Amino acid sequence: MTIKHHAYLFDATRCIDCRACMISCSVENKIEMDKTRIWVAGIGIKGEYPDLQRGTMVYHCMHCLHPDCMSACPVRAYTQAEDGPVTYNPDLCIGCRYCMNACPFGVPHFDYDKGLAEGAFIDKCTFCPQRIYNDQKPACVGTCPTDALEYGEREELIKRAHERIAAHPDKYIDHVYGEFENGGTSYLILSHIPFSELGLPNLPETPVNAVSEKVMALTIPFALGWGAVLSGVAAGVAMHEKKKQAAAEKDIVPAGESEASK
Amino acid sequence: MATISRRDFLKMGGAAAAALAAGQLVSAPVARAAREAGYLNAQGDGEIPTLCEMCVWRCGLLAKVRDGKIVKLDGNPEQPHSKGKLCPRGQAGLATTYDPDRVLTPLIRVGKRGEGKFRQASWEEAIDIVAWNMLEIKQKYGPEAMIFSSTHNLSQVQFENILQAYGSPNYGTQRSLCFNAMIVANQMTYGMEEPARSYAGVKYILLTGRNLAEAISNSETGELIDAIGNGAKMVYIDPRFTKTAGKADEWIPIRPGTDLAFHLALLNIIISEELYNKDFVSKYTTGFDELAASIGEYTPEWAAEITGVKAETIRRVAKEFTDAAPNALAHNGWRTSNFVNSFQTQRAITILNALVGNWGVTMFPKGGEESGGLGKPPQPPYPRTSALRMDGVPWKYPFVPLKLGVFQELRDNILKDDPYVAHGWFISRQNPIQSIPDRKKTLQAFAKMDFIASVDVIMNDSSWFADVVLPEASYLERYDPLMPLGARAFIRQPVIEPQGDTKSALWIFKHLGERLGIGDFFQYEDEVDYLNQQLAPTGVSLDEVRARGYVEFPEGEADPYKWNTPSGKIEIKSSTLGNAGYADLPVWEEPPAPKDGEFYLLTGKDARQTQFGTQNNMLLRKYDDEPRIWMNSKSASALGLANDDLVEVTSEVGKIKVHLEVTEAIRPDCVYMTPGFGHYSMGLHTAYALGASDSDIHVTYTDPVSGSQALSQTFVTVRKA
Numbered sequence: 017m018t019i020k021h022h023a024y025l026f027d028a029t030r031c032i033d034c035r036a037c038m039i040s041c042s043v044e045n046k047i048e049m050d051k052t053r054i055w056v057a058g059i060g061i062k063g064e065y066p067d068l069q070r071g072t073m074v075y076h077c078m079h080c081l082h083p084d085c086m087s088a089c090p091v092r093a094y095t096q097a098e099d100g101p102v103t104y105n106p107d108l109c110i111g112c113r114y115c116m117n118a119c120p121f122g123v124p125h126f127d128y129d130k131g132l133a134e135g136a137f138i139d140k141c142t143f144c145p146q147r148i149y150n151d152q153k154p155a156c157v158g159t160c161p162t163d164a165l166e167y168g169e170r171e172e173l174i175k176r177a178h179e180r181i182a183a184h185p186d187k188y189i190d191h192v193y194g195e196f197e198n199g200g201t202s203y204l205i206l207s208h209i210p211f212s213e214l215g216l217p218n219l220p221e222t223p224v225n226a227v228s229e230k231v232m233a234l235t236i237p238f239a240l241g242w243g244a245v246l247s248g249v250a251a252g253v254a255m256h257e258k259k260k261q262a263a264a265e266k267d268i269v270p271a272g273e274s275e276a277s278k
Numbered sequence: 279m280a281t282i283s284r285r286d287f288l289k290m291g292g293a294a295a296a297a298l299a300a301g302q303l304v305s306a307p308v309a310r311a312a313r314e315a316g317y318l319n320a321q322g323d324g325e326i327p328t329l330c331e332m333c334v335w336r337c338g339l340l341a342k343v344r345d346g347k348i349v350k351l352d353g354n355p356e357q358p359h360s361k362g363k364l365c366p367r368g369q370a371g372l373a374t375t376y377d378p379d380r381v382l383t384p385l386i387r388v389g390k391r392g393e394g395k396f397r398q399a400s401w402e403e404a405i406d407i408v409a410w411n412m413l414e415i416k417q418k419y420g421p422e423a424m425i426f427s428s429t430h431n432l433s434q435v436q437f438e439n440i441l442q443a444y445g446s447p448n449y450g451t452q453r454s455l456c457f458n459a460m461i462v463a464n465q466m467t468y469g470m471e472e473p474a475r476s477y478a479g480v481k482y483i484l485l486t487g488r489n490l491a492e493a494i495s496n497s498e499t500g501e502l503i504d505a506i507g508n509g510a511k512m513v514y515i516d517p518r519f520t521k522t523a524g525k526a527d528e529w530i531p532i533r534p535g536t537d538l539a540f541h542l543a544l545l546n547i548i549i550s551e552e553l554y555n556k557d558f559v560s561k562y563t564t565g566f567d568e569l570a571a572s573i574g575e576y577t578p579e580w581a582a583e584i585t586g587v588k589a590e591t592i593r594r595v596a597k598e599f600t601d602a603a604p605n606a607l608a609h610n611g612w613r614t615s616n617f618v619n620s621f622q623t624q625r626a627i628t629i630l631n632a633l634v635g636n637w638g639v640t641m642f643p644k645g646g647e648e649s650g651g652l653g654k655p656p657q658p659p660y661p662r663t664s665a666l667r668m669d670g671v672p673w674k675y676p677f678v679p680l681k682l683g684v685f686q687e688l689r690d691n692i693l694k695d696d697p698y699v700a701h702g703w704f705i706s707r708q709n710p711i712q713s714i715p716d717r718k719k720t721l722q723a724f725a726k727m728d729f730i731a732s733v734d735v736i737m738n739d740s741s742w743f744a745d746v747v748l749p750e751a752s753y754l755e756r757y758d759p760l761m762p763l764g765a766r767a768f769i770r771q772p773v774i775e776p777q778g779d780t781k782s783a784l785w786i787f788k789h790l791g792e793r794l795g796i797g798d799f800f801q802y803e804d805e806v807d808y809l810n811q812q813l814a815p816t817g818v819s820l821d822e823v824r825a826r827g828y829v830e831f832p833e834g835e836a837d838p839y840k841w842n843t844p845s846g847k848i849e850i851k852s853s854t855l856g857n858a859g860y861a862d863l864p865v866w867e868e869p870p871a872p873k874d875g876e877f878y879l880l881t882g883k884d885a886r887q888t889q890f891g892t893q894n895n896m897l898l899r900k901y902d903d904e905p906r907i908w909m910n911s912k913s914a915s916a917l918g919l920a921n922d923d924l925v926e927v928t929s930e931v932g933k934i935k936v937h938l939e940v941t942e943a944i945r946p947d948c949v950y951m952t953p954g955f956g957h958y959s960m961g962l963h964t965a966y967a968l969g970a971s972d973s974d975i976h977v978t979y980t981d982p983v984s985g986s987q988a989l990s991q992t993f994v995t996v997r998k999a
Contacts, residue, residue, distance in 0.1 A: 032491035034885040070524025162503035
């Protein structure tokens with residue numbers, strides 16, 4: 017029996033930028049009010065009045081078939097399930113943030129509020145295992161009022177995407193982003209505007225990590241030690257940055273700096 | 279690659295009062311009723327079908343309860359308004375129920391009005407005070423001295439019982455600030471409030487200001503996107519490049535107030551070039567010949583001058599629309615109260631549809647919300663009310679249905695004591711301080727009242743200025759009367775117990791009615807008894823309906839080709855209008871235009887907000903845009919204004935300060951703001967003082983036929999604050 021490979025299909029021609037997916041994810045996964053696992057990207061409004069164009073894309077973790085986050089992780093905090101979802105284990109994470117640098121889509125986000133104290137460094141989409149293994153669609157997909165987001169088996173969605181392009185070649189760019197990019201992703205994208213304008217990187221079909229993994233295999237022991245040192249430094253810097261940022265937003269000088277700055 | 283960055287999120291987090299996870303807002307009481315009914319397992323877990331109330335579309339919900347708390351809302355696949363999906367407002371509904379700003383006990387004002395000082399009270403005391411004041415007003419000045427106002431909801435039938443049994447003719451609803459023009463035009467032409475629309479098989483869609491991608495009607499929005507995906511052509515007419523415009527094949531940035539000229543020219547072409555459906559027109563309509571005789575002057579060239587749309591574009595749209603017919607649909611729009619000529623615009627759109635014979639293909643008859651399949655508690659006839667309505671219905675506005683009213687005129691006449699003095703105001707589920715144009719006047723009207731009571735879920739502005747606040751249970755905590763929809767009626771039922779000491783509207787109106795001595799109009803023991811009496815004719819038990827979410831009953835077979843008009847046909851020429859001395863065929867009416875240096879003030883919708891009551895929802899705030907005023911980049915640079923500048927916007931009635939959003943997506947002669955922001959109530963910790971209120975600067979103008987407030991007929995100047 018072949019294993020179903022879970023995937024998403026996002027169609028930018030159908031997205032109305034209503035953000036129901038973002039709120040649904042936020043509630044389902046109990047995301048704090050100042051954080052999110054889904055973002056809106058795209059051109060916003062492009063052109064000059066009255067020749068205008070809109071185009072938005074919502075995206076979260078692409079659940080790559082060859083996840084760069086996973087190969088960059090020195091402590092195996094990332095795992096890829098046989099059926100697709102790429103998940104993160106906070107108990108193993110040391111906070112080195114290699115995954116953040118490795119991900120070509122900028123998905124893993126460092127949680128500055130928890131960090132070292134609580135051990136949960138990184139936040140990203142989980143693929144809603146509590147839903148997909150209970151006959152429900154992922155939270156973002158389930159609520160989409162226009163079916164701009166769909167969920168299903170990867171092969172089936174790729175087929176559907178190509179059929180849609182074939183039926184309306186005037187409406188789409190003849191390409192399914194994620195079918196081959198970076199060795200393939202589980203978040204597939206159809207669009208009427210160039211993928212680069214949606215903010216998607218132009219990636220080769222050979223996964224980036226096909227090369228890097230060989231190197232990484234030799235460097236894990238080294239990375240473990242060095243990662244710990246780096247993360248200590250990083251946490252310190254992060255704490256300072258956070259204070260500064262919070263202060264900037266409140267238009268006040270951070271405590272401890274007020275005297276020095278006078 | 280994100281356009282909403284982490285930094286933006288931190289900013290939004292700052293706007294929300296507290297950074298809480300959605301699931302940790304307020305600890306919820308155990309869902310006792312649901313557990314007793316067996317919908318929850320021993321751990322208190324289950325999925326309960328009910329109805330959304332984040333807007334008036336009323337999607338079906340499945341509320342996921344874990345350990346007695348609502349943890350997630352999903353769309354109910356069994357319900358045609360949701361089809362398993364929810365819009366952002368529906369998804370965020372639990373942040374309304376678990377809003378830390380909920381009013382949880384009855385409140386009696388102790389400070390000055392608007393000071394926000396209240397004391398907690400028992401229901402007995404609060405209802406006694408409301409009833410005592412209402413009875414005193416009735417005794418001293420007559421029942422007409424009491425104003426009643428409420429915005430469309432499922433318990434409105436019981437609210438109207440209070441109104442009519444108490445004996446006041448004065449009833450304010452949101453409709454004249456929204457869609458009176460469409461409703462009255464449909465009634466004149468089709469003899470029904472609003473025909474149903476179908477997008478299945480549609481090939482050409484003409485949307486006049488119907489911003490379905492942002493003013494979401496869940497299922498209809500989905501059907502529109504499906505139709506476009508299947509290759510339908512969509513032409514969108516709006517001075518703004520909205521998100522719907524972004525989905526259109528063609529955007530027509532028409533000059534505000536001239537949609538009527540555009541549509542008259544379409545009728546002209548379709549008639550002069552004989553593009554109409556002759557068979558349908560002769561069989562099912564009246565007055566075509568008179569229209570043909572009167573439409574000659576409205577040429578595309580004439581309309582091009584007025585609208586700023588090229589004559590050849592108008593000709594082409596007419597041709598494309600009729601080529602696609604009968605698989606063509608011209609949508610009236612919903613919030614149609616734009617200009618004093620909006621009623622004529624609406625009439626022209628209804629006639630455009632009739633000429634191409636799309637009836638039975640993209641448009642269908644739709645009944646009202648009353649259903650013959652359901653029962654209701656018995657009640658005596660209402661007492662006669664002899665006093666004139668203060669809003670001029672029907673003596674000044676003969677075509678405005680009593681249930682719609684003319685709210686802004688009611689407010690104006692309260693100020694003028696015309697034709698008599700009003701002394702009290704009873705408000706339910708409504709925020710007139712925010713919604714009626716010219717907010718200063720509404721506050722003056724409030725100040726004139728001897729007594730104001732408000733039934734509300736959170737401390738909206740009108741409750742903030744009330745003397746007594748009666749706290750209603752949220753839509754996830756209460757029963758409402760069943761909602762008929764086609765051959766089914768859907769149930770709204772409590773998913774969790776009401777928090778604090780809150781009660782359902784059914785309970786509140788019954789107990790108030792009893793204290794007012796009109797208990798005969800509320801012959802039900804409690805909410806469950808009310809629903810049982812509704813269900814009696816169906817033979818289906820309430821338990822079954824609660825488990826399933828709806829009851830099915832046989833639908834009456836009506837002849838779809840019989841219209842409830844005097845002629846029984848679609849009335850192109852309206853005999854009703856003609857007999858009353860109004861234009862019986864659509865005619866051009868020149869709307870006022872801004873002077874040099876002024877802008878049209880446009881308002882519209884944002885997919886995260888509904889009218890004037892959702893701005894305090896933290897989840898919606900989290901993912902919403904900052905409320906700013908839009909201005910075209912050319913106009914902004916001519917005025918020396920830059921993006922995010924704080925600007926002062928001035929109309930003849932008021933001034934606001936708000937941040938500027940410089941954009942390409944609007945005509946250079948217009949500015950736009952999302953209504954509903956700029957709340958006065960300090961009881962709204964998320965929404966207080968956020969953005970500015972359009973009602974502070976909106977000028978009151980009323981369409982003489984439909985009673986619609988002309989919401990886009992306000993002209994403003996903008997300068998750096």
